[in-house]
Amino acid sequence: MEESSRLPLPDAFLDFLLENGLDPSMYTARVSTPRYVRLKPSSEDFVEEIEDEMKCKLEKVGWLPGFYSLPPDIQIASSRAYREGKMYGIDAASGAAVRALDVSAGDHVLDLCAAPGAKLCMIADILGKSGSVTGVDVASQRMAACRTLLQKYALGDRCRLFVADGTTFALLPVMFHSDSKSCESAVEGKGDAFREWTSRRPYKERKKATKAMKTISSQLVRATQNQQLIFYGRHSGVVGLTRSELYQPACDCEVSRRGYDKVLVDAECTHDGSIRHIQKFEQWGWKTLQRRVLDAERTDSLTALQLRLLSNGFNLLKVGGSLVYSTCSLTVAQNEDVVEQFLKEHASAELREVEDAKNWPCKSGRIPKTLRFDPLTSQTSGLFVAKFMKLAI
Numbered sequence: 019m020e021e022s023s024r025l026p027l028p029d030a031f032l033d034f035l036l037e038n039g040l041d042p043s044m045y046t047a048r049v050s051t052p053r054y055v056r057l058k059p060s061s062e063d064f065v066e067e068i069e070d071e072m073k074c075k076l077e078k079v080g081w082l083p084g085f086y087s088l089p090p091d092i093q094i095a096s097s098r099a100y101r102e103g104k105m106y107g108i109d110a111a112s113g114a115a116v117r118a119l120d121v122s123a124g125d126h127v128l129d130l131c132a133a134p135g136a137k138l139c140m141i142a143d144i145l146g147k148s149g150s151v152t153g154v155d156v157a158s159q160r161m162a163a164c165r166t167l168l169q170k171y172a173l174g175d176r177c178r179l180f181v182a183d184g185t186t187f188a189l190l191p192v193m194f195h196s197d198s199k200s201c202e203s204a205v206e207g208k209g210d211a212f213r214e215w216t217s218r219r220p221y222k223e224r225k226k227a228t229k230a231m232k233t234i235s236s237q238l239v240r241a242t243q244n245q246q247l248i249f250y251g252r253h254s255g256v257v258g259l260t261r262s263e264l265y266q267p268a269c270d271c272e273v274s275r276r277g278y279d280k281v282l283v284d285a286e287c288t289h290d291g292s293i294r295h296i297q298k299f300e301q302w303g304w305k306t307l308q309r310r311v312l313d314a315e316r317t318d319s320l321t322a323l324q325l326r327l328l329s330n331g332f333n334l335l336k337v338g339g340s341l342v343y344s345t346c347s348l349t350v351a352q353n354e355d356v357v358e359q360f361l362k363e364h365a366s367a368e369l370r371e372v373e374d375a376k377n378w379p380c381k382s383g384r385i386p387k388t389l390r391f392d393p394l395t396s397q398t399s400g401l402f403v404a405k406f407m408k409l410a411i
């Protein structure tokens with residue numbers, strides 16, 4: 019931030035910042051944080067070419083592999099590299115939340131609030147040709163955007179996407195991944211098995227699927243409707259499964275062994291850590307800010323939702339697995355208070371240090387081991403990050 023401006027902040031917002039120990043100057047500076055992009059690993063050789071085309075320097079972010087910063091006013095959407103799927107826009111703090119998960123080859127990862135999908139893309143990119151990613155979000159249009167993003171960046175091969183409520187989502191990862199040769203043979207002889215994904219199904223196939231839906235039990239129909247599969251990649255493990263196999267509910271005893279290796283809960287929040295978001299209220303009207311950010315009732319219902327998302331994500335984690343909880347709010351209520359309450363309710367949850375964070379430009383949260391990114395300290399958007407491990411007890 020180079021220049022502070024005269025952006026007037028309403029008294030109620032200033033009080034809110036004071037209560038949360040936040041410095042108002044991060045909201046009033048007109049020159050905002052840099053823009054960040056992540057280059058797909060296969061595209062890092064093209065940095066100079068991309069710089070020539072965009073007529074600006076891509077500064078490597080030393081503490082975050084694959085990330086580059088650009089001046090805030092640069093539009094990336096019109097660049098060839100963006101259109102060709104060589105890079106995508108994602109804030110460095112969001113990248114740090116994904117790094118905190120420490121995704122490794124072969125992991126089965128659940129992203130419980132996945133849309134529009136920047137973090138999901140990064141997870142899929144890190145996994146490459148192993149493991150799987152399951153993305154869940156309650157907003158169908160945002161999830162459709164997530165599907166478009168995955169397809170644009172050719173990262174969907176091992177992904178499946180569900181429109182579902184993350185507080186009740188209950189499907190475990192599919193451990194078996196058919197290789198490309200056996201994809202077709204996996205569906206042979208199984209009438210209602212999932213075939214390879216196509217956005218447009220022939221009429222005959224759609225009719226057959228509707229008929230199959232009518233004959234399956236009402237419990238399965240409910241599961242299918244509440245956890246609607248809207249995309250799956252060729253090697254996501256879905257091809258060849260029947261509906262009843264896919265929608266098999268998990269019992270608690272199975273989760274400790276067959277649950278996800280890593281879970282990301284990037285929860286719904288008031289977005290007050292996103293400085294660009296807050297600055298938009300100058301045009302939208304500060305009254306809207308009162309309703310959307312400052313309203314105590316809204317905060318209470320959000321913290322209850324955050325706790326339920328975190329708890330359900332943790333339930334689906336296998337023993338020894340890790341979960342990252344993040345929000346783009348900087349309030350104590352939506353972060354440290356949620357963490358504290360969650361730890362009280364879950365004896366098998368242990369708060370963990372994020373190893374890489376020693377070299378990150380962030381602060382500790384009010385609870386040791388939690389992290390806070392903010393524009394003044396980190397030159398990123400605001401983000402809270404906490405990491406947990408599931409212990410065997």
Ligand SMILES: C[S@@+](CC[C@H](N)C(=O)[O-])C[C@H]1O[C@@H](n2cnc3c(N)ncnc32)[C@H](O)[C@@H]1O
Pocket residue numbers: 112130131132133134135136137138154155156157160182183184185284285286287346
């Ligand atoms: C901060 S955004 C997630 C951003 C996303 N992780 C990314 O990197 O693009 C929070 C998301 O939570 C979703 N959400 C809200 N309530 C939910 C619920 N009950 N279950 C699942 N997702 C929910 C919202 O639709 C929104 O897309």
